[in-house]
Amino acid sequence: MRDVLVIGGNRYFGKRLVDRLISAGDRVTALNRGSASPPSGAVHLVADRDDEAALNSALGDRTFDVAVDQVCYTPRQAAIARRVFADGRARRYVMTSTVKVYEYEDSLVYEDAVVPVREDAVDPRTVPVALALPWHKPEFRDTHYGEGKRQAEAVFAADGTEFPYTAVRVAHVLGRDDDFTGRLDHYAQRIRTGTPIAVPTENRPATYIHVDEIADFLFWAVGQDFTGPVNAASHGLLTTEELCAAVARHIPDGRTVFQNVDVGEVSPFSFARSYGMDNSRASGLGFTFGHIQEWLPRAVAETLGADAGKGE
Template sequence: MKTALVLGGTRFFGVKLVQALLSNGVKVTVATRGNSTSSFQGQVESIQFDRNQLESFQSAFNGREWDVVFDQICYSSIDAMNAIQVFQGKTKKYIFTSTLSVYDLLDKELVESDFDPYSYTIELKDKDEVTYQEGKRQAEAVFFQKAPFPVTAVRFPIVLGENDYTQRMTYYINKVIQEEVIYLRNLDASMGFINEDEAGEFLYWIGSYDFQGPINTCTNGTVTLKEFIKYIEEATGKEAKVEISSDEDNQTPYSIPRSWTMSNQKAIDLGFEFQDIHQWLPHLIQTVLKK
């Protein structure tokens, strides 16, 4: 991979992807709506476009080619269909950032075959007409059933990091510090995560690897919500006030009724070495706490 186009890439683990590409000598183009300032001024080529306007989408990339396109901002079947139209003949490979959310919440460790985008019925709808889960399912279905170029769908769990703009982990840290009640459905439910650095590195790595299809990408190990809260208690020196509740009005970001994890064995078999969650998560909580 000598050239890469990143759709998105100005925040969170998109930044980590661009860093990984640059560190490995890849010539990078970053394309965004221009609403966020890139931290790579002078290091990457920048393109401004509006994905929601097909004419803008087409004209922005007219006459250009890249070895790999990384799509961080595709949320619907229409997004995916337009991308196929725009990038047909312009790339050797397409990496689509997908999600654990394509799976139903099954009480098992999820594997790639638990959602099959190759047979999923396509319905052309905009992202505002579907849920986040359905939008990502539809995007995968379109790419794998319609794209004329090789596609990889990287299914991430919740991504954590210092630059997490969702502030979901910070929400829990602040609740403990302020001695406010945290409502959860099930303290024994396990979750899988990945950190922003590892997410960016994996995207670069799989872009350099000869692989097509969906692939689960998560750090090694899982944590129960009880363990997650305990790590925060240890970092803050305060005891969390937790109440078990199924009331929808009281629910918090990670309040799941049962475990939500997936297997990363396929990625491991391909040769990627993941970190261990119990090593980096406590350190990350300490780092966020100090900011």
């Protein structure tokens, strides 16, 4: 039996992780700002994780085998976490990061070839940290999501007090009927009405993972002792066209129309550069990934459901 702290985790794959931990017999403590209660069986702590004093007070003298941070978006939040959980309060820290840490030009040059990117393409020990940026502003944080995660990893990786951490770089997540992002529905609405779907002129594929698979991965990672960045993605790549074809199968009489754009906003799962991740590190450590083509039809059906063929 392990003592596991989950920070955030009230929705989507976070709540599925909590369910898996409780079902396995782990002692689970869930910490959030009080906006939602965790699943039955978890101890509930309320604190704003941006308030260091409040976080320390809520945790008290509790210690944990593993802390899983589902809502660390900025280097400021990472710096608070590192101070709060140092000196044995958590023996290991697992942060959910993102494929978007790879989106910066100085990180790698994968634009011209579909080459799955390895973890060492972004070494957090070499990433500069800018704590003075306005990370406290939601609009800034939202528009700098990948950079915030990248710098948060850098804070955990920095020299200093020993801090065993793992950064799980999560691929684009699909599946289930509680997907709050609305990204698949974006495509469904346009296919249903024949509205053009904006894609880059050079539209590149990406890696994905099912919501249940990433919950399984995080549950597995809790029981491991490896540290550093690790990519979490199903096998295989998926283009916007393939994703739309899967959506269109659930919309009788729908019409899929693509519109190439060189400048401007594109649809949610359209990318001017490759977002394929190499998952060989995690596979070598013992996790078995599925293939995207095996679960894609199910994921689309789960999210769109019976309403997929209905009008507006």
